[in-house]
Amino acid sequence: MLKLSGLLGLCLAMATSDFVSAADGEYTIRSNVSEVRVMFTAADAQGRRITQLWPQDVAVVDNDQIIRRFRSFGPVSETPLDVVILVDTSGSVTKQIEKELALVEAFVHRANWRNGDQVSILSFGGPKNSVICKGMCQHQSISLSNIAIGGLTPLYDAVIEALDLASEMRTENSRAAIVVISDGVDTYSNHSLQTAISAAQQAEARVYAINSHADSGDDRGESTLLRMTEETGGVTFAEGRGTAEALSAILDDLRQGFLLTYESPHSMSVRHEIRVVPVMNPKLRFRSRKGYMELERANLAKVR
Amino acid sequence: MKRAGWVIAVVFVAVCIATGQSRSFRGTVVRMKMSECTRLHGFVSAMSGAQVVTTQACPEYTVMTDRVVYVLVGRKPEEFIPLAENVTFHVRKSDVVVVLEDEKEESHFAVRQMTLREEWERDQLTLMAERGANYDTRSAPRNAIIQTSSQ
Numbered sequence: 190m191l192k193l194s195g196l197l198g199l200c201l202a203m204a205t206s207d208f209v210s211a212a213d214g215e216y217t218i219r220s221n222v223s224e225v226r227v228m229f230t231a232a233d234a235q236g237r238r239i240t241q242l243w244p245q246d247v248a249v250v251d252n253d254q255i256i257r258r259f260r261s262f263g264p265v266s267e268t269p270l271d272v273v274i275l276v277d278t279s280g281s282v283t284k285q286i287e288k289e290l291a292l293v294e295a296f297v298h299r300a301n302w303r304n305g306d307q308v309s310i311l312s313f314g315g316p317k318n319s320v321i322c323k324g325m326c327q328h329q330s331i332s333l334s335n336i337a338i339g340g341l342t343p344l345y346d347a348v349i350e351a352l353d354l355a356s357e358m359r360t361e362n363s364r365a366a367i368v369v370i371s372d373g374v375d376t377y378s379n380h381s382l383q384t385a386i387s388a389a390q391q392a393e394a395r396v397y398a399i400n401s402h403a404d405s406g407d408d409r410g411e412s413t414l415l416r417m418t419e420e421t422g423g424v425t426f427a428e429g430r431g432t433a434e435a436l437s438a439i440l441d442d443l444r445q446g447f448l449l450t451y452e453s454p455h456s457m458s459v460r461h462e463i464r465v466v467p468v469m470n471p472k473l474r475f476r477s478r479k480g481y482m483e484l485e486r487a488n489l490a491k492v493r
Numbered sequence: 494m495k496r497a498g499w500v501i502a503v504v505f506v507a508v509c510i511a512t513g514q515s516r517s518f519r520g521t522v523v524r525m526k527m528s529e530c531t532r533l534h535g536f537v538s539a540m541s542g543a544q545v546v547t548t549q550a551c552p553e554y555t556v557m558t559d560r561v562v563y564v565l566v567g568r569k570p571e572e573f574i575p576l577a578e579n580v581t582f583h584v585r586k587s588d589v590v591v592v593l594e595d596e597k598e599e600s601h602f603a604v605r606q607m608t609l610r611e612e613w614e615r616d617q618l619t620l621m622a623e624r625g626a627n628y629d630t631r632s633a634p635r636n637a638i639i640q641t642s643s644q
Binding site: 254466470 | 523573575578
């Protein structure tokens with residue numbers, strides 16, 4: 190009787206799932222569910238970071254639909270990082286660039302990186318961006334003497350190039366982050382700000398910015414940096430706070446926070462706007478990327 | 494068809510109010526977005542169609558009960574409904590009121606729209622079909638729907 194019910198159970202399971210037989214007799218279960226990953230940080234009304242949170246404390250609003258049931262939920266502290274530091278070396282920031290580069294180099298070599306973390310440095314200014322070092326910069330000597338300084342500012346193109354670099358380096362569980370040190374004034378890119386933001390959201394990469402022109406009173410780029418960071422779950426730091434301190438705060442921010450996953454809900458739009466919201470305590474504040482695209486559906490629409 | 498739904502909803506609410514039942518109801522928030530705030534209107538003015546719209550953005554919640562789907566708009570931008578699966582809503586004069594967990598604060602909402610649940614679900618299906626997408630009612634928490642309570 191037990192054998193019979195076991196056989197029936199197996200038949201039922203095979204009828205409801207896609208099983209692919211492997212040569213050694215093992216089975217792979219394939220699922221067509223599209224899963225959304227959202228990394229977020231939580232703070233109280235005073236802005237103090239919250240380090241303990243449970244799935245029942247948060248919900249996600251995905252294109253107006255409330256998601257309460259998550260496939261996974263937990264802290265992000267153990268997952269490795271893929272950080273790309275983007276340094277603006279264009280004509281608009283030449284005054285302080287040498288100091289900035291020295292601070293970046295010191296940070297990369299002295300910060301408390303963990304096993305599996307990867308750090309790359311990319312400079313942008315003029316027609317061509319240059320990779321200063323790639324992958325494990327924290328263990329390499331960095332040569333800053335050959336960097337071309339001056340020229341126009343292809344900020345948005347540089348963000349996309351940094352995302353490509355991060356995806357090249359990325360491992361299965363790692364989290365990507367782009368740190369932009371710039372005045373935020375793009376003067377040359379082929380891509381738009383929205384394209385750069387969407388690409389970062391799609392890559393699940395947070396963009397952080399250190400505004401290297403915050404003291405000059407020229408705030409043209411500030412709104413650009415703010416938008417880029419807010420849309421991707423990052424933070425903009427004013428340069429007045431100090432580049433070294435800001436870089437440490439960014440690393441600290443990346444080590445905190447939570448990661449949740451859920452099944453993407455059906456929606457009329459391939460573009461999903463998302464927000465992490467509190468369930469019971471309205472004073473909690475959350476920071477996360479603000480959208481993603483359903484790539485499969487978007488590609489299907491293109492084919493049609 | 495829509496009008497018939499509205500008439501039934503109005504009669505249902507009127508009967509509930511007249512009999513003193515359903516001064517509160519339980520429901521689940523299934524949608525949430527920011528929309529224009531409304532002021533000086535509630536059940537009665539929502540029924541009459543006299544809506545006063547302001548330029549501020551207030552939270553708009555779609556609340557599903559066992560029979561009716563309410564669209565509630567906050568009286569103020571910071572009004573909040575807990576997103577737990579079962580929430581109790583109180584009907585007080587022209588407002589729908591939610592008492593927050595610590596029972597020290599209340600959130601006040603105006604009713605922007607009321608639809609019979611069956612009709613709301615049918616409308617959603619039609620809308621999705623029109624846009625060529627598959628709509629799955631999984632997002633509606635059918636298992637979590639609560640009976641209307643009477644106090």
